[in-house]
Amino acid sequence: MSNDHGDEPHELRVSKIRSGTVIDHVRGGQALNVLAILGIDGSEGEEVSIGMNVPSDRLARKDIVKVEGRELSQDEVDVLSLIAPDATINIVRDYEVVEKHRVERPDIVEGVLSCPNRNCITTGDEPVTSGFEVLEEAVRCSYCGTIVREEIASLIDTA
The missing domain is CATH 3.30.70.140 (Aspartate carbamoyltransferase regulatory subunit, N-terminal domain)
Structure with a gap:
């Protein structure tokens, strides 16, 4: 062919x-x-x-x-x-x-990524759904402001 x-x-x-x-x-x-x-x-x-x-x-x-x-x-x-x-x-x-x-990048992703900041409210025992603002080359936690530029795949909540 x-x-x-x-x-x-x-x-x-x-x-x-x-x-x-x-x-x-x-x-x-x-x-x-x-x-x-x-x-x-x-x-x-x-x-x-x-x-x-x-x-x-x-x-x-x-x-x-x-x-x-x-x-x-x-x-x-x-x-x-x-x-x-x-x-x-x-x-x-x-x-x-x-x-x-x-694919189109959304402004926010909720409930699918886990914040790497162990002090973030989303990583504790509280029933808080994670949320991340999508930036140009990174994501920012909507709760604690932690910015992740690389290895976004490692934040995927597999629970």
Whole structure:
């Protein structure tokens, strides 16, 4: 099969899925963080295909994550946008893409990240839902003001 770049063959690196979500244009090396955000660790038997550091016209190198039988919630897409701001979400049904959109960074994410500040009210015994303001290259806790610039994926509340 040829592509628009001459006669170079185009190979399918990750198999098609029947129904579910394809997360494309993830920055290279972030696929495992995407799985963490989605709470996928293999224990539930989810079918997942991953392509890591594959060539991309837009990003030079990219990761691709395909999750069979699952369509992402808006909360999942919002958090995903923090570590994969260039990602494209494709919803697939019967092997056809029925929806395609780029992620958009929200102003605030609630209840999905844990504040790293052990003195923050959200990390204690009080039933307080975490909230983070989304900045250009970081997130800021809405309660204590702690700013996290890197390793946002490590804040994901998996409880």
